[in-house]
Amino acid sequence: MEAGNNYRSGFIALIGRPNVGKSTLMNQMVGSKVAIMSDKPQTTRNRIRAIYTDDAGQAIFIDTPGIHKPRSALGHNMVRVALDTLSEVDLILFVIDVTQELGGGDQFILEQLRNVDTPVFLILNKIDQVHPTQLLPVIDQYRTLYSFAEIVPVSALNGNNVETLLQVIMQYLPEGPQFYPTDQVTDHPERFIIGELIREKTLQLTSDEVPHSIAVVVDQIEPGEREDVVVVHATIYVERPSQKAIVIGKQGKMLQEIGTRARQDIERLLGSKLFLHLWVRVKKDWKNREDILRDFGYFEEE
Structure with a gap:
């Protein structure tokens, strides 16, 4: 697949606790429903690839299972899949729900992120549900725990600031080829x-x-x-x-x-x-x- 000069492409992992809106955000970014959405935790069980393409580049998103304390063989596999993904991508989006307090699950994810050299964005999701002044304490709290490459507030459900997030993502991707046809939004059958x-x-x-x-x-x-x-x-x-x-x-x-x-x-x-x-x-x-x-x-x- 031919691509123009300075064309950028790469793989981006979405990671976070269950039910923080990773699938909703990924669907919003690619403009198509490729990951299921539910208010039940642990909805995503497989790594689901979604593809966003524009004239400047191509971003392949991997929606990982929510990281949680596993209670079954299925649960252990879901967490292993999520953590394995971190070493395979060009960029990591750590998605949090700003309506929830920082918890043990978030702390566990941050510990795993300290073991990778990949740039990490902190994505503050569900900003439509809080007053803007409530975001600053959350940002300050997470900044003291990890050095994020970027911090981007969004509402995945409403699409607020998602276009800006895509533009910033493209700036961090390496120069590379177009992996998938322009009209393809997922590599799953x-x-x-x-x-x-x-x-x-x-x-x-x-x-x-x-x-x-x-x-x-x-x-x-x-x-x-x-x-x-x-x-x-x-x-x-x-x-x-x-x-x-x-x-x-x-x-x-x-x-x-x-x-x-x-x-x-x-x-x-x-x-x-x-x-x-x-x-x-x-x-x-x-x-x-x-x-x-x-x-x-x-x-x-x-």
Whole structure:
């Protein structure tokens, strides 16, 4: 891929505690929904690459799982994936929620950042929820703990200051080639994104008992009888029969609503009409079984 003189490109990791808005920020920067969003912690389980391209350069964002104290094999893998990413990128965005106090999770991340030479930006997210005067004490507190290359306040949800953040990011990227075509916004296959969109709707609609126990596997994608129709078969896995009952709902209404909302997003992704067939199956204690985690795609190859 040809690029002009002084063209810049590089990889940027987003890191932070669970639920600080990393996925929302990444989607806002690339202008497309490539990472799922939910108010449930630990939504992101895989490294999701999103791609922003303009005339000056190309930024490839890696949204890492939120760093937390792991309680399962899945949790340990999520944290390992997040920390491994720090050594593989040109720039790190440490995202915090300015409505939350600095906590043990933030301190742990800062300790890990001291082991890397990569420039780190402090991203103050959710500034729309606080008065501007409340930002200065937060900035001063974090400045005493780490020497950040830049400190940028944003509202990922509303898009406030995101354009400025992109401009600053480009200044820090090295000169390099354009890795992906201009119109490409992610390097994940459609099958992965479809599964994530189904999981997002399940997370949003089910109770707190279910989310951490949900995995989605897209079993088959096939053409429909008409050229403009795609047929998707997918399975939602849970750990207990009681969770299966919640996801299906009375007379199947919950599963129907999950399917309706997911179908709308997937149709926008594919640009085609969609028939979505969903099943719910129990796979006991799957979060602690490495063979199943690999089958579900949560363990990356070493």
